[in-house]
Amino acid sequence: MGSGDATDTNEYPCLIRVTDGKDLKLSTKVEPGDLEKFHATYGTLLKASMGSLRKRDKKREKQRQEDAARRKRRLAEQIAVEGPKRGNGRRKRQRLVKRAIRLEETRKRSQEREEAKGKTRAA
Template sequence: MPQELVTPDEFLTRLTATFAGPSKSSVWLTHKRYTHDGEDAAMADAEAEYDVLVRCTQGETKFSARIPAITLPTFHAAYGALLKQSMAPHMRKRDKKRERARAEAAEKRRKELYVDVAIGSEGKRGAGRRKRQRKLAAQKKKEAERERIELRDAARAAAAKDE
C-alpha cells in the first residue's frame, strides 16, 4: 500500500485510531526535516525554517503529514499528549518501595560516616590490641571517605557556580 499524505489534524486522528485498535504489529513513528526536491544543498540558508515530515508505519498501513514550521510547537504539544495517553497504560510501574529503601540505606550510611569509632584503651597485647587496631583502621577509613565526599561536593559546588 502506498504512503498517504494527510493533514496534521487527520494524522493525529488516524494515529489515535492506530493506538486504539488491537496491536497487530509494531508502530514506527519517524520525524525528518522536509526539504524541497529541487533545492541545492549549497544554497540552503542556515537560518531558514523547514517543514517537518512525520510518518507512521504499522505493517502495511503507512501515512504521513507535512507540518509547517510555524505550527510545529502546537502540533508537538498535541502529538506528545497523544503519545503519553496511548503508551502510559503499557509502561511498567516504578518500584518506589525499593527506591525508598535504597535512599534510606544511603542516608543511614552517610550519617554513620560522621560518627566516630569509639576507640577504647584495651590491653597492649592479645585480643584487646587487635580490637583496638581494627577500630583505628576503621576510623582512618571513615576519615578518608569523609574527605573524598567533601572534595566531590566541593567540585560539584564549583561546577554549579561556574554555570
C-alpha cells in the same frame, strides 16, 4: 478574509510538527475530516514506543534512600578508639584505629564529591 465575520465556516487543516530533539524534523497537514483517524494512529504509535518503559519501583527507591541516609549517619558518627595499646584488647584497638582511618578517608572522598557537584551546578 480579515473582516472576522461570524458566518465564517471554513475548516482549516491542522499542522503537526515533530522532532527527535536533534536534527530530524518532520511536519504534516491533517485535514479536519482525517483528524480523528490521525489521533487514533498517533496514539497507537505512542503506545507501541512506550512498551520499553518500566514502571518505577518505589520500594527499591525508598530502600536506596534509606541506605544513603544510613551511610551519611555512619559518616557523621565518631569512632572512639579506646583500649590498651599493649596486652589484652590490643587487636580490638588496632581494628578501631583502622576503621577510624578508613572513615576519615571516606569523609574526604564524600566531601570532594559534594564540592564537585556544587561546582558543576554553579557552572
